[in-house]
Amino acid sequence: MLFNSGQFLLFFPAVILLYYIIPAKHSVARRVFLLAASYYFYMCWNARYGLLILGATAVTYAAARLLSKTESPRKKKHIMIGGLCIVFAALAYFKYTNFLLENAERLLQSVAPGASVPRFDILLPVGISFFTFQAAGYLIDVYRGQTPAETDFVRYALFVSFFPQLVAGPIERSRNLLGQLDCTNRFDYDRLRTGFLMMLQGYFMKIVIADRASVFVDTVFGSPDNLAGSLYIAAVTVFTFQIYCDFCGYSLIAIGAARILGVDLMQNFNAPYHGISVRDYWRRWHISLSTWFRDYVYIPLGGSRGGKVKYYRNLMITFLLSGLWHGASWNYVVWGGLNGFYQVLEGLTDSFLHGKTGQKPDPARMGTGRKLFGTVRTFLAIDFAFIFFRARGLKDAMRILRQIFRAPQWAAVSAPGLYEYGLGRPDWILLILSLVLLMALDSVLNRGKDPADLVLNRPLPVRIILYALCITLILLFGIWGNAYDAHSFIYFQF
Numbered sequence: 001m002l003f004n005s006g007q008f009l010l011f012f013p014a015v016i017l018l019y020y021i022i023p024a025k026h027s028v029a030r031r032v033f034l035l036a037a038s039y040y041f042y043m044c045w046n047a048r049y050g051l052l053i054l055g056a057t058a059v060t061y062a063a064a065r066l067l068s069k070t071e072s073p074r075k076k077k078h079i080m081i082g083g084l085c086i087v088f089a090a091l092a093y094f095k096y097t098n099f100l101l102e103n104a105e106r107l108l109q110s111v112a113p114g115a116s117v118p119r120f121d122i123l124l125p126v127g128i129s130f131f132t133f134q135a136a137g138y139l140i141d142v143y144r145g146q147t148p149a150e151t152d153f154v155r156y157a158l159f160v161s162f163f164p165q166l167v168a169g170p171i172e173r174s175r176n177l178l179g180q181l182d183c184t185n186r187f188d189y190d191r192l193r194t195g196f197l198m199m200l201q202g203y204f205m206k207i208v209i210a211d212r213a214s215v216f217v218d219t220v221f222g223s224p225d226n227l228a229g230s231l232y233i234a235a236v237t238v239f240t241f242q243i244y245c246d247f248c249g250y251s252l253i254a255i256g257a258a259r260i261l262g263v264d265l266m267q268n269f270n271a272p273y274h275g276i277s278v279r280d281y282w283r284r285w286h287i288s289l290s291t292w293f294r295d296y297v298y299i300p301l302g303g304s305r306g307g308k309v310k311y312y313r314n315l316m317i318t319f320l321l322s323g324l325w326h327g328a329s330w331n332y333v334v335w336g337g338l339n340g341f342y343q344v345l346e347g348l349t350d351s352f353l354h355g356k357t358g359q360k361p362d363p364a365r366m367g368t369g370r371k372l373f374g375t376v377r378t379f380l381a382i383d384f385a386f387i388f389f390r391a392r393g394l395k396d397a398m399r400i401l402r403q404i405f406r407a408p409q410w411a412a413v414s415a416p417g418l419y420e421y422g423l424g425r426p427d428w429i430l431l432i433l434s435l436v437l438l439m440a441l442d443s444v445l446n447r448g449k450d451p452a453d454l455v456l457n458r459p460l461p462v463r464i465i466l467y468a469l470c471i472t473l474i475l476l477f478g479i480w481g482n483a484y485d486a487h488s489f490i491y492f493q494f
Contacts, residue, residue, distance in 0.1 A: 001044040003253045004207055011041065016260060020187045030183035031154050034261070038163035042127070049125040052090065057160045059086045060135040061153055064142040068149035080143040084136055091132045094124055099328035127167030129325060133292055135160050138174040140296055147174045155181050164257040168250050170268040170288035177263070185262030193463075197452050198256030200470045201441075205249030207478035209434045213242035215422040215479070221390055221400075228412035229404035231421070232387070239390050240383050241435055244272065247286070271442040276366070276374035278342040278381055289325075293318050312347065316340040326389070331397050335388040342381050430477055 001007050015037050022030050043050040063083030070076050098119050105117040138159070141147040150156040159178050165171075220227060220235035251268035258265045268287050275281035282290050301314040316337065323336020366374070391397035411417065419425060441451040455466050 001041050003250065004203065007044070011037075012257060019261060024184050024186050027183045028154070031152075031158055031181060034163075034181075034183065035154055035158045035161065038158065038161040038166060041163040042161060042166055045126050046123070052125055052128070053131055053161055054157075056087045056090065056132060056135050057157045059083055060139045060160075061150070061156050063139055064149040065151070067139075067142050076143060080139060083139050087132055087136055087139075091128055094122055094128055096328045097122055130169050130171055131160055131166060133289075134171050137171070137292060137296060138178075141174055147178070150174075150178060162258070162263070164254040164261075164263075165265055168247070168254070169286075170251060170254070170266050171292050172265060172288065176266060180263045183262075188262065191259050191262065194452060194456065195256040195259035197455055197467075198252045198259065200256075200467070200474070201451075202249040202252030202254075202256060203474050203478075204434075204470060205245035205252065205438065207249075207474055209431065209438065210242050210246035210249060211479035212423070212427060212431050212434075212477075213238045213245070215427075217242055217390070219422040221392070226399065226403050226407075228407060228409035229400075230408045230410045230413045232400045232404055233408070234413050234418070236387050236390060237383055238431075240273075240379075240386050241438075243386070243389075244269075245438070271446040273379055273382075273439075274375060274442060274446040275378050276371055277346055278339060278378055279346055280374075281378050281382060282339070282343075289322070293322050297321060308347075312344045315343055315347070319343075329393060331388045331391050331394045334394065334397070335385050338385040338388065339382075342385075 001011060015034075019030060019033060022033060024030075039050050039053075042053060060083055063079055066079050067076055070079060101117045101119055105115070108115045108117065138147070138156075142149050150159070155178065158181050159172075159174065162172075162177070162181070217235050217239045220231050221239075248269040255265045255268070266288055270284040270287065272281050272284035275284050298314055298318040301317060302310050303314060304311045319336045319340030320333055321336070322339075323333045326332045326336070387400055388394070388397045391400060415425070418428070423431070444451045444454070455463055458466065
């Protein structure tokens with residue numbers, strides 16, 4: 001079930017109504033109800049995959065309980081590793097089996113031309129990377145003693161499957177989310193209005209901006225011909241905003257929906273395109289995943305300890321794995337490697353200027369011109385890396401790069417020619433105006449203020465008018481298809 005579907009627009013109000021009809025003192029009944037609603041939400045894609053999430057839940061729950069009853073450090077380590085191997089084996093099977101077989105075939109053909117390796121018809125379950133990482137993070141936290149093992153299976157199952165953030169995050173930590181699933185909260189009007197406003201912004205970003213941008217991006221990147229390089233530059237630049245609005249929009253809908261149900265999820269984006277460096281960008285982009293890799297991969301590898309060489313090695317390993325997490329294809333690995341390489345360069349530069357590995361410039365001491373230069377430089381670097389992220393494969397990415405450097409043909413992005421790739425003049429005007437509005441809201445966020453206060457602090461009649469205006473804009477200018485053709489969220493495939 002997609003957030004931008006008629007099914008969800010019926011499902012979510014029904015969940016709110018039934019959840020708050022159950023008295024707060026019957027917290028167990030509330031948890032059971034939310035768990036059932038979450039499994040229904042997930043099984044709408046494929047009922048059989050309910051067994052997959054149940055299996056990941058049961059394995060990590062049982063392993064955590066064993067950890068809590070085991071005294072031997074060695075046995076604890078074996079239990080933790082065993083539990084992680086089981087849940088990651090499921091992820092590897094569904095996501096990486098054919099990728100490994102494809103690469104095995106290439107190696108085999110290098111010594112035996114014409115040889116082939118069979119493939120399997122495997123459908124990637126929606127959100128498997130997200131709930132697997134969430135369950136794995138919980139097990140590691142229990143092993144480290146950072147969170148106690150949960151004894152209530154229903155509460156833990158709800159932690160893994162809580163429907164607002166189930167299929168595309170944020171990837172929550174047990175110490176933040178588990179304690180909020182007592183389900184003893186009462187209906188709160190302030191939570192309703194703030195959550196509803198966040199959902200409206202998310203829908204605007206997704207349906208009005210991201211889905212409109214995708215028409216142009218998909219047309220250009222989906223072309224089998226070698227188009228002008230300038231068209232690819234335009235398409236990847238638009239994609240940079242498309243993926244932001246798509247994923248941040250999903251996160252805002254998820255966080256808003258959870259807030260209405262009395263749960264506070266972590267912030268997943270913080271004006272990333274205002275980052276003054278690639279490191280700063282990654283502190284703002286997909287925060288739940290970035291911090292997951294930081295805490296469970298980068299720091300255990302040694303982090304910045306042990307000298308410059310180890311620091312840069314750990315950084316590159318972390319980002320290469322992050323790229324592979326995003327997709328079973330070498331172009332994702334290259335994308336992750338580029339983001340790691342950018343930060344190695346920044347580390348070398350900062351080390352030269354400041355004499356300390358990992359030294360970060362202080363934005364408070366930077367002038368406006370230097371901040372602007374850093375922001376533009378960072379955006380261009382991220383934009384370039386997204387060529388590999390959006391391309392259909394590594395060969396396709398290299399073909400696009402050749403066109404960009406060999407045949408830019410800037411006339412192709414003039415107004416008449418640009419309108420031949422899915423979006424007409426009115427759509428381009430609407431897209432640009434919407435992006436200007438979005439960047440203005442991000443500027444407010446970047447200054448440490450909440451853009452929602454621009455609405456919530458207004459008198460009730462003004463708020464009602466603004467809500468109605470936003471809903472009208474979404475209904476009128478959203479990309480809906482011929483009847484109702486809901487576009488999938490980009491990160492669902494991960």
